[in-house]
Amino acid sequence: MTLQLGDIAPDFTAATADGEINFYEWLGDSWGVLFSHPADFTPVCTTELGTVASLSDEFARRDTKVAAVSVDGAEDHQAWADDIAETQGHAVNFPMIADEDRKVSELYGMIHPLASDTATVRSVFVIGADKRIKLTLTYPASTGRNFAEILRVIDSLRLTAEHQVATPADWQNGEDVIITPAVSDADAAERFPGYRSVKPYLRYTPQPTRA
């Protein structure tokens, strides 16, 4: 069954390059990003894991933990991590889940047989502190992901979870946001004084500060 937005992210215990983890225990109260890659020792995946390693401070600032998964074994992950550090200039600083028995891949629907019978596609699951799935993305093996976009989405998800606002196309953290249609004009005037109305359904306000 396909995991959908709002579903509880399945828990699991799995081997990683650095020993076993229980997913929920490792997440604690943080947000999480679980992302799959097709295979170790492949070019696009090497750039992706290096990029995620380079963004560790950005994920930490958003109280978000990141874990990678593929159907390769822990020893391969360890050996490949050396190549990632060497070629990308950033040592992997997050768990690399070794899903040789495909338990995690199957729980999260990361193997798409028409793309590959054996390897995971490039899936991304953003998981809230409540363990519910907030966002899913699926990319083919041939296309590396834009992890700046994933950080941008986390900014939007965390903001819109706290305030009755939504973020417009191409929004970046700090820019004006949209007041959701569920908020009446009277409530909007109280909660977002000075808001700007372009159409009755299109109302902008400066980004509220996050708690």
Ligand code: BEZ
């Ligand atoms: C890559 O990471 O470059 C890759 C992995 C599997 C299939 C195609 C490309």
